Amino acid sequence: MSADSPGERRGFRAFFANALRPKKSRQVLRKGYSASTPDLRKDSLRPSTGTTITASDDVPPLPSLAPLEAHRLKYRALNAGKDTQLGENRDHTEILHAIGVGEIDPSDPYADGHIHDHRPPGEATIASLPPTLWTLISSYLNPADRASLAFTSKTLLSRLGPSPFDDLALPSNRDYRSDFLSTQDGHLPHHLLCFPCGIFHRRTQEGTEKLLPADKVNPLFNCPNLRNALLPPPRHRITHNRTLPFTFAQLTLRAHRFSPAHGIPVESLSRRWRRDGWSHHSRFLIHKNHLLMRVTSTCFADPGLPPSSQRMLLYSREDYWPYFSACAHWRDGELMNACKCALGHIPVPRETTALQGLEHRAKDVMARRIHNPNALTTLCGKCRPMRRCPECPSEYLIEVKLTEDRSDARALVFRHAIVVTRWCDLGDGRSPRLSREWAACEGLPDGEGYDSFQMLGKRSISGTFESMITDDTLPGQRIVSMNPKGKKLGEKGTGWY
Ligand SMILES: [Zn+2]
Ligand SMILES: [Zn+2]
Ligand SMILES: [Zn+2]
Incomplete structure (x- = not known):
């Protein structure tokens, strides 16, 4: 360093000299960094390790990466083989051995256990x-x-x-015929079992089957019962005009269990759509040979809605079903009350005249607080916990979120929106009868109850689903019953509307 280096200056001149020096971040490499000097690039320019670039000019050394980014890369390199949640080393060899042939579950009908069956033939017995x-x-x-x-x-x-x-x-045994034929799914990749007929039909759109809205005719095979109103094909209602025909659950699960030629990839089922002011996003995953569905439905909501407007927002005028995705048991219990409760928490902006507004602002400034009409909404103990339907594998989460309103392209407007997410397990796709989860979501007849708290236990569908997407486990969310009192009145009940 020369005698007039900044460190040795004193006083007023030194202050200005320092102030007028260009910021470090503004300094750019002017010399010594070009493609024509390969030796420099090789020796001193090593961005991946976070070392500095030494330029030959008097420009001070500049780190090749921002400090935070360098730390992040270093942290990632150090923790490459570690579980993000547990911090334990992930041993891929061990994982492969764990899922290897030694660990086949004998109760799993889809495991290839028969390959290792060395018992003597029992024909003689x-x-x-x-x-x-x-x-x-x-x-x-x-x-x-x-x-x-x-x-x-x-x-x-x-x-x-x-x-x-x-x-x-016999025609009376049609359901049993379907049950028997569903065991032959793996041998017939070019056919699909039709439940109204109890027959395997040849697939007419093999490999290109597309999930369409419910009002579109979308036959996947030539079926004599296609227009038979008495034998409708099994389908699960997602929202208005959106259904998941059972044939699509079959196709995705067959492709997962047997071979891609048996069906279609599960990712092809996901959709985004808008209707009646609500926007919906559906996503599907397969976990342990079960088809899981998540439907997120969002609608902008004004603060301070009276009960009648809350109903207008939540229920369709056509059939008085909620606009968001709901299982067959939504009328019983607390689901709709929790939605109305969440709508009630949206903060109401202050109704003030210009002068009162000034007064409020002055008071806010005096008290050193900021009035924010877009304040985050906190939900209460009734509407915040996740709700699980006790009678079918469905879980609901109600949130109020600030969401960008894109209806006006010129202005950036954020508004509160109610977001209802439903996760459900749609079963193993064998048949609408044999798959208990599918049957439960459709509403089982009385006496054939499905106890979701017993079946699922502490494992939540939402947790399973989200951990498959993000590779991280979600923080534990309290799950309470959607119908804690267990009253089953359906449409006759008084609380649902
Ligand atoms: Zn048919
Ligand atoms: Zn509440
Ligand atoms: Zn349910």
Whole structure:
């Protein structure tokens, strides 16, 4: 450093000299950094390790990366193999061994356990029992299981005869026929099981099947019952004019279980759409051979809505269903009350004249507080917790969020919006009857109850779903029952509207 370096100056002149020096961040590499000097680039320009670039000019050394970015890269390099939540080392070899052949769950019907079955053939033992005994055993089974038993081996078929299959052909056993045929899904990639018919039809849009709005005719095969109003194809209502036909649950889960040729990728089901002031976003994932769905529905809401306007916002005038996605049990319990409660928390802006406004502002300044009409909304103990339907695998979360209103392109306007998210498990896609989760979401008949708290336990669908997307576990969210009192009045109840 020379004698007139900034460190040695004193007084007024030195102050100005320092003040007028260009900021470090403004300094650019003017010399010594060009493609024509490869030796410099090789030796001193090493941005990935966070070292500095030494230029030959009198420009002080400049870090190649901002300090925060350098720290971030260093942290990431240090923690490359670590779990983001637990901080434990992720051993990929161990993970691969854990999911290897040694750990096949014998109760999992889709695991390839049969490859490792080394038991001796049991044909002789089966043949040693008299046919009358086999007929007696089969009489305890339902028609679908009886046919499955006869289908197992030639010996069993010869003992039971053709009668199990004759029974399946009866029109009254159509559901059982579908149950039996659904076990053959893996062998028929070019066909799809039609439940109204109980027949495998040839796929007519093989590999290009697209999920369309409910008012579009979208046959995936030539079916004689296509327009039969008495035998509608099974479908799950998502929102108005949006449904998930069971055929799409079949296609995605078949593609996941057997081969991509058996169906379509699950990502192709996700959609975004707008209707009646609400915007919706659906997303689907497969977890443990179950199809999970998340539907996020958003609608701008004004503060201080009277009850009638809250109803206008939440319910459709067409069929008095909520605009957001809801399971068949939404009328019972606290779901709609919690939505109305959340709407009530949106802060009301001050109604003031110009003079009062000045007065309020002066008071705010005196008290050193800032009045923000866009203040974040805090929900209460009633509407904040996640709600789980006790009768089906559905979870709901109600939030009030500040959202950009893009209806006016010229101005940047943020408004409060109510956001209702529903996560649900739509089952394993075998059949609308055999898949308990699908049947429960559609509303089971009385007596065939599905207890979601017992079935799901502490594991939440929302937690599973979000952790699959972000690779991180969500902070624990309190989940309470959507219907804590367990009253089931449906449409006859008084609280739902
Ligand atoms: Zn059909
Ligand atoms: Zn509340
Ligand atoms: Zn439900």
